[in-house]
Amino acid sequence: EAQVTQNPRYLITVTGKKLTVTCSQNMNHEYMSWYRQDPGLGLRQIYYSMNVEVTDKGDVPEGYKVSRKEKRNFPLILESPSPNQTSLYFCASSLTGQAAPYEQYFGPGTRLTVT
Amino acid sequence: EDKVVQSPLSLVVHEGDTVTLNCSYEVTNFRSLLWYKQEKKAPTFLFMLTSSGIEKKSGRLSSILDKKELFSILNITATQTGDSAVYLCAVGITYSGGGADGLTFGKGTHLIIQP
Numbered sequence: 001e002a003q004v005t006q007n008p009r010y011l012i013t014v015t016g017k018k019l020t021v022t023c024s025q026n027m028n029h030e031y032m033s034w035y036r037q038d039p040g041l042g043l044r045q046i047y048y049s050m051n052v053e054v055t056d057k058g059d060v061p062e063g064y065k066v067s068r069k070e071k072r073n074f075p076l077i078l079e080s081p082s083p084n085q086t087s088l089y090f091c092a093s094s095l096t097g098q099a100a101p102y103e104q105y106f107g108p109g110t111r112l113t114v115t
Numbered sequence: 116e117d118k119v120v121q122s123p124l125s126l127v128v129h130e131g132d133t134v135t136l137n138c139s140y141e142v143t144n145f146r147s148l149l150w151y152k153q154e155k156k157a158p159t160f161l162f163m164l165t166s167s168g169i170e171k172k173s174g175r176l177s178s179i180l181d182k183k184e185l186f187s188i189l190n191i192t193a194t195q196t197g198d199s200a201v202y203l204c205a206v207g208i209t210y211s212g213g214g215a216d217g218l219t220f221g222k223g224t225h226l227i228i229q230p
Contacts, residue, residue, distance in 0.1 A: 033217070042222035043158075043203065058217065090157060103149060104218060106157035 002027045004107035006091050012113045013081055021076045021110050023091030031096040032074040033058070033104065034066065036087040043090070049074055050096060081114040088112075117142040119206050121221035129229050132194050136224045138204030139186040147207040148180050148187050149218065154200045161189070161202075191226075199228045 004025045013019055025032065033048040035058075045058030049068040063085055065077040074093075078085060088111050092104040118141045128134055138148065147165045151158035162171045164180035164187060171178050175194075180187045191198055201223040208217055 035220075040222065043205075043220040045217055045219075048217055059219075103160040103163055105160070108157050 002105070004091055004093055004105050006089075006107040006110050008110060009108060010111050012115065014115055015082055016080050019078050019081060019112075021078075021089060021091075021112070023074045023076065023107055024072050025074075025091075025093040025105070026072065027093060027105065028071065029093035029095055029105075030071070031104075032068065032091065032093045034064070034074070034076045035090045035092065036060065036085075037090060037109075038087050046076070046089075081112075083114045086112060086114050117206070117208060117219045119204055119219050119221040121202075121204050121224050123224060124222065125225040125227070127227045127229060128194060130194060130196060132228075133190065133192045134194060134226065136189040136191075136202050136204075136226070137186065138188070138221055140204075140206045140219075141185065142206050142208050142219060144209040145182070145206060146209055149205045149207060150178055150187075150189050151203040151205065152200045153203055153223070158203055163207075194228045196228045196230055199226060201225050 007022045030051045034046040035043045037043045044060045046064050047066040049055045052068055052071050055066050055068055068074055088109050090109050091107040094104040120139050122137045147163050149163045150161040162178045167182040175192045178189045203223045204221040205218040
């Protein structure tokens with residue numbers, strides 16, 4: 001089954017404790033992206049990756065890191081989480097190319113609470 | 116700054132009514148416009164529009180894009196309680212420097228269908 005998986009689905013942590021949210025897709029998509037969703041602010045892009053070893057900042061990259069060592073995986077790293085990073089996080093993937101962006105497939109979401 | 120504005124932000128109608136959701140945008144390097152439906156989980160893809168004036172239909176849902184006036188509408192006819200969700204509009208853009216595509220999301224329209 002074609003899917004994007006994220007782990008963990010729920011996480012409560014404390015300020016400053018490094019954490020990683022994993023994202024994996026099995027569709028051989030080149031493009032992967034991380035979003036955060038907050039009430040009243042909608043979905044905002046954190047980082048994206050066009051392909052292996054190619055990553056770039058989205059609209060709200062501060063406080064986050066990513067890596068793309070393999071095509072299928074795109075982990076999101078919070079080196080020193082703070083309460084303002086409490087949010088619902090989505091990973092997404094899609095094909096890419098010269099034409100318009102293909103539809104993005106979203107993972108199930110990770111609800112992160114930083115106390 | 117790229118901007119995607121959806122209206123109304125929330126809408127309550129009765130089952131059987133027809134609703135029209137609006138999405139206007141101001142972006143550079145427009146590639147496509149996408150509609151997603153989000154229930155209490157990850158967004159699911161509905162439509163991708165790239166050409167003006169060509170309606171896309173899926174059952175009771177339809178959508179059209181006007182690239183001259185920079186907006187799109189999503190119509191839902193004969194609404195059902197299962198249509199209750201947040202409907203997200205996103206515009207696919209090419210980031211400056213070329214070669215990369217991203218999605219800028221609106222804040223969504225929260226649609227509630229009352230029995």
